Amino acid sequence: xxxxxxxxxxxxxxxxxxxxxxxxxxxxxxxxxxxxxxxxxxxxxxxxxxxxxxxxxxxxxxxxxxxxxxxxxxxxxxxxxxxxxxxxxxxxxxxxxxxxxxxxxxxxxxxxxxxxxx
DNA sequence: GAGATGACGGGCT
DNA sequence: AAGCCCGCCATCT
Numbered sequence: 001x002x003x004x005x006x007x008x009x010x011x012x013x014x015x016x017x018x019x020x021x022x023x024x025x026x027x028x029x030x031x032x033x034x035x036x037x038x039x040x041x042x043x044x045x046x047x048x049x050x051x052x053x054x055x056x057x058x059x060x061x062x063x064x065x066x067x068x069x070x071x072x073x074x075x076x077x078x079x080x081x082x083x084x085x086x087x088x089x090x091x092x093x094x095x096x097x098x099x100x101x102x103x104x105x106x107x108x109x110x111x112x113x114x115x116x117x118x
Numbered sequence: 119g120a121g122a123t124g125a126c127g128g129g130c131t
Numbered sequence: 132a133a134g135c136c137c138g139c140c141a142t143c144t
Contacts, residue, residue, distance in 0.1 A: 003141060022126050026140095035126035037141045042125055044142095059127065071125055078125095 001117050003034065004041035009116030010109065011042070014055040017086045018102035021059035028109045047072055054081040055102075063094040 001009075006029050014020055026034035042053050054077075057064040066078050079093060089095050104112070 026126090031140085033127095033139050034141075036124065036139060037126090039125040040123085040141060040143095045125095053125080056125075058125080061128095066125095068125055073125095 001113070003029070003031070003037060004044065005116065006113055007038050007041035008045070008051055009113055011053065011056055012051050013104070013112045014052060014102050016052070016055075017100065019055045019057050019064055019082070019087070019097070019100045020102050021057060021064065021097065023059055024101070025056060028104065028106075029113075054078045055085075057082075059097065060094065062097055063090075064097045064100065065094045 007025055010025055010028060011020070020028070021035075022038040023032065023035040025038045026032055031037075038056070042056060045051055045053055057066055057078075059065070066075050066082075068075055068078075075093075079089060083089065087095055087100055
């Protein structure tokens with residue numbers, strides 16, 4: 001299973017109402033410096049995919065932020081989806097990561113990746 | 119195989 | 132506080 005497949009597999013397992021940062025996804029895959037590669041992997045998702053890509057956000061200190069450099073969906077679209085899942089954004093369109101970060105146990109992550117392998 | 123690209127992140131200005 | 136720069140890596144050309 002190549003890196004981008006692991007990324008998609010893990011992102012699909014993020015529960016509604018929770019988020020992961022790009023670097024966080026990479027960290028769970030035991031490759032903490034692969035944040036950019038995570039973004040690259042999500043970029044390959046087709047429009048209308050069932051993968052909850054909106055749950056992967058940028059990290060800005062202790063705040064989560066939707067700051068896309070280029071993306072087919074609009075920034076508002078991602079924020080709207082997250083609000084629908086219960087996230088409360090600041091006026092600055094940011095939110096405290098600590099309140100919504102998904103924290104799966106390493107064993108749980110391993111199990112999720114194992115399922116994806118099939 | 120070498121150079122360019124990108125849904126990143128941290129540090130410095 | 133907002134932006135620029137640079138290092139990071141998987142992929143694409």
